[in-house]
Amino acid sequence: MAIYHLEAKVISRGIGRSAVAAVAYMSCSRMYNDYDGVQHDYTRKQGLVWQQVFLPDMAPAEWADREVLWNAVEETEKTKDSRLAREFVVALPVELNKDEWITLLTEFIQTNFVAEGMCADVCIHDTDGHNPHAHIMLTVRPLTMEGKWQHKTEKEYLCVKGGEERGFTASEFKQAQANGWEKQYQYKVGKKKMYMAPSAAQTQGYERVSKYPKSTKYGRQNPISARWNSEDQLVLWRTAWADEVNRCLERFGHDERVDHRSHAERGLDEQPTIHEGVAARALEQKGIISDRCELNRQIKADNVLLRELKSLVKKLMDAVKNTVPAIAEAMETVRQKMIIFWYQLLHIGAGKKHFSDTLQVVQSDIKRYEDIVKQIKVKVRERRALLEEKKATSAIQVFRHRELAQKISGLTEDIEELKSEKALLLNQLNCAYDHGIAEIKQRITSMENSLNKLDQQGKKYVAELEAALAQYTELQQQAADMDAIELDTACHSIRPNMEHKTVQRLQAAFGVKFDSRTLAQSRRDVVEMLDKSSEPVSIRRTIQQLQGQQNKQNYEKGYIQER
Secondary structure (H helix, E strand, O other): OOOOEEEEEEEHHHHOOOHHHHHHHHHHOOOEEEOOOEEEEOOOOOOOEEEEEEEEOOOHHHHOOOOHHHHHHHHHHHOOOOEEEEEEEEEEEOOOOOOHHHHHHHHHHHHHHHHHHEEEEEEEEEEEOOEEEEEEEEOOOEEEOOEEOOOOOEOOEEEEOOOOEEEEEEEHHHHHHOOOEEEEEEEEOOOOEEEEOOOHHHHHHHEEEOOOHHHOOOOOEEEHHHHHHHHHHHHHHHHHHHHHHHHHHHHHOOOOOOOOOOOOOOOOOOOOOOOOOHHHHHHHHHOOOHHHHHHHHHHHHHHHHHHHHHHHHHHHHHHHHOOOOHHHHHHHHHHHHHHHHHHHHHHHHHHHHHHHHHHHHHHHHHHHHHHHHHHHHHHHHHHHHHHHHHHOOOOOOHHHHHHHHHHHHHHHHHHHHHHHHHHHHHHHHHOOOHHHHHHHHHHHHHHHHHHHHHHHHHHHHHHHHHHHHHHHHHHHHHHOOOHHHHHHHHHHHHHHHHHHHHHHHHHHHHHHOOOOOHHHHHHHHHHHHHHOOOOOHHHHHHHHHHHHHHHHHHHHHHHHOOO
């Protein structure tokens, strides 16, 4: 079903990444990075479904070529720790097809990014048909109306006037200086160094010890950049993605919806762990016990019901006389007993199926997660070794430096892609962090134990059903010499009251898990079972045939729903 996942990253030189390498990787293409002279070739990478570059009106037309766009980004950023781009990794609803994904992404990007003046580069990946997602790379430096890069931050000088201190940028200081504001410099005052205005220092005869004026630590951030980088803006983007996904799901006729909010924000008491995760929810939606303790309580309730029925039948069998009312009451009692046993088997069978299906999905995801973690560790070790080799390589070995840089960049992008896939898997497993995997494994063990208990319960009810069917056959033999019409009339006269008691017993045992449709199915199967009991076939074979028919019906029903 549709899941919500939006992972935000910053592509920065400070962590060894480059915008050109990142976009070459996600677009499965070959690109040359003018900044460091490294060519990145990912043409052999698989899984690219669709790609597109979106530009605002003020951007140069040649930036529609992603290699030109991201080399322009690399060129304008000068420092070794510059932030080059922002990247979002979003999960795409499996309910939608490729064209609908494109519509969803186009509307989201145009409304939230391009309209704000960002250049956006998007690629859809789907390697196995089960994990469709999109990478969205965005420029982080605003553009002027003429298509030129704006500053992200400006130097802000702390100036003084009449004892008041205020910050001014270089362009603002020209006007401020005319109004009497002065920059502050460091002067030697005795053994200390102090900031003061040149006019004040000259009157005291202090010596200036630095040519750099006093300024704020980080400068003044461009208001547009400040808004893009804020936590509030990220929350708005997360909300916008959820809204856009839900609009598309509704537009294209799907009932599924996603929600970006945490459980606490939605007013739910459940913690976002595996105990209230996809496996438990899927079982609860099907009316199957999803918690081990609740399963044990259910088993105890079943056993109480079983002892009650066995005691009642024993009393009736001991008191049976060769009279029509007595035989009719005994037969109907055994009949209702068989209905209850078969209801239990149907309930257990459905529970086993959903436990098995859930285990298969979760165990598959866990295996993929463990494989990804191993791959990340291997690639991190390889990258560390290459970094050490590059550090030890002489600067005059230019080609070796470029070769190592290319390999390091490739490994970095591999690691980032694996981290994104790992984050998607953790989201599917409803885990916030890696340590939640241990809880999932504990949950898997708990489900396996529950599955074993259901198997044991199923075997017990099969044995009890065989015994009840044998009792019914014995009663039929005792009634062989009786009037068949009179016996049938007697059975039908007491059957409604018996069936009412059966419903009450099942409701008391199962509570909110009681299912009237399963009871109706149990009644039909018992009728067929009693009809076949007169034929020369074994009781076990009769039960096996009915179980096989029921499994086939469940399979066909599930197949039709999937279609």
